[in-house]
Structures are given as C-alpha cells and as structure tokens.
Amino acid sequence: MAINLQKGQRISLEKSNGSTLQQACVGINWGAIEKKGLFGFGSSKEAVDLDASCALYNENKQLLEVVYFGNLKSKNGSVKHSGDDLTGDMGGDDGLDNEIITIDFSQLDANVNYVAFVLNSFRGHDFGTIPFASIRIYEGTTKRVNEVFAKFDIANGANFAGHVSMVMGVFYKKNGEWKFNAIGEPTKDRKLEDTVRTVTQNYL
Incomplete structure (x- = not known):
C-alpha cells in the first residue's frame, strides 16, 4: 500500500504479503481556536466541533445508512464511530485522534459496495481558521x-480555507476486492446531509 496517498490516487487494499485489508480506521485530530484578548492581553480557547461521518451505499449507489455522531454504529456493527468530540484539543496538539471511525470489511453486509467518509465543521468554523486539523486513513484499530495510506492536512491546505465540509475518501468494491480512492476535496456544503448528497452525485 502507498504511504501518504496523494489526492485522487486509487489503491488496491491488498497488502504486500498478499492478504487483503480487514480493518481500516479514519482518524481526525484537531485543535480549538485560540482567541487573543483585548489589546493583545490574555487569550481564550474557542471550542471547535468537527464531525467525521461515514455513508454506506449499495452497488446501485443508493444510500443504505449513515454512521455519524447521532448513530454511532452501522446496523450490523461493522462500522463504528468513537463518539462526538465537541471541542478539539484545548491544550495544544496531543497527537491523538479526536474522532475515529473503524470499518471491518469482513463484517460488512454483502450488499455494501461503497463506504464514503466525509468531514463537517458543525458550528461552521472555516477549516482555514483552525490551528491544526489533520486526517489519516490507516490500517489498524x-x-x-x-x-x-492517506493523510490530509486541512488546517494548512490552501484549498480548504473558506470551507466547512469535505469528502475524505471512498472505499469501493470492484470484482469482489476493496479498493480506496483518496478524494480530499472540500465542498460548498454546510450540513452533513448536503455533503452526503454531494458524495452520492459526484464521488461514487
């Protein structure tokens, strides 16, 4: 598997030893915004609520279900969300993911053909105003x-400034084998349901 995929690259999830990927995670790590006090004296932290979500589709590109902060696991438990982080790191970057979605390919329903991951800024904080915000998509737990096998730095990526939502990437099944498309594209959407609609129309 390629390390640190570039946007738009597609990869097979077959590993170097010939086995296929069984579990993958999408982890988001971000920080609260530091607000300077009046006349430069003191500072405070403004909480940032980023939301990672996952949409499952069948081969006809029909939406089956969405795993997000209000629905923390898919019907059969093959996709799980770690829970909603409402603030981001308040004391600087601790290096840990604030939200993680895990997917167990061996347990996915047979009719699932696409698994798309999106990110939304719940309170509308522009990605470009967040001190640090990164996404990593990896094999593991x-x-x-x-x-x-994919990383995106959305706090420092110029194309993310001015946006509050993005499509991270899509796992898709082709000839019975799972592959991954690293998308990393901001969208003009404001809410999760709009972002999912954009995925349905443009990214499957």
Missing part, C-alpha cells in the same frame, strides 16, 4: 496504527 483505534489502539494501533499499522500502516497509514
């Missing part, structure tokens, strides 16, 4: 990172 919430406790162990085996191999990272």
Whole structure:
C-alpha cells in the first residue's frame, strides 16, 4: 500500500504479503481556536466541533445508512464511530485522534459496495481558521496504527480555507476486492446531509 496517498490516487487494499485489508480506521485530530484578548492581553480557547461521518451505499449507489455522531454504529456493527468530540484539543496538539471511525470489511453486509467518509465543521468554523486539523486513513484499530495510506492536512491546505465540509475518501468494491480512492476535496456544503448528497452525485 502507498504511504501518504496523494489526492485522487486509487489503491488496491491488498497488502504486500498478499492478504487483503480487514480493518481500516479514519482518524481526525484537531485543535480549538485560540482567541487573543483585548489589546493583545490574555487569550481564550474557542471550542471547535468537527464531525467525521461515514455513508454506506449499495452497488446501485443508493444510500443504505449513515454512521455519524447521532448513530454511532452501522446496523450490523461493522462500522463504528468513537463518539462526538465537541471541542478539539484545548491544550495544544496531543497527537491523538479526536474522532475515529473503524470499518471491518469482513463484517460488512454483502450488499455494501461503497463506504464514503466525509468531514463537517458543525458550528461552521472555516477549516482555514483552525490551528491544526489533520486526517489519516490507516490500517489498524483505534489502539494501533499499522500502516497509514492517506493523510490530509486541512488546517494548512490552501484549498480548504473558506470551507466547512469535505469528502475524505471512498472505499469501493470492484470484482469482489476493496479498493480506496483518496478524494480530499472540500465542498460548498454546510450540513452533513448536503455533503452526503454531494458524495452520492459526484464521488461514487
């Protein structure tokens, strides 16, 4: 698998030893915004609520279900969300993911053909105003990172400034084998349901 995929690259999830990927995670790490006080004296932290979500589709590109902060696991438990982080790191970057979505390919329903991951800024904070915000898509579990195969730095990426939502990437099944498309594109959407509609129309 390629390390640190570039946007738009597609990869097979077959590993170097010939086995296929069984579990993948999408982890988001971000920080609260530091607000300077009046006349430069003192500062305070403004909480930032980024939301990672996952949409599952069948081969006809019909939406089956969405895993997000209000629905923390898919019907059969093959996709799980770690829970809603409402603030981001308040004391600087701790290096840990604030939200993680895990997917177990071996447990996915057979009729699932696409698994799309999106990110939304719930309170409308522009990605460009957040001090740090990064996404990594990797093989492993919430406790162990085996191999990272896509990374996006959305706080410092010029094309993310002015946006509050993005499409991270899509896992898709082709000839019975799972592959990954690293999308990394901001969208003009404001809400999760709009972003999912954009995925349905443009990214499957």
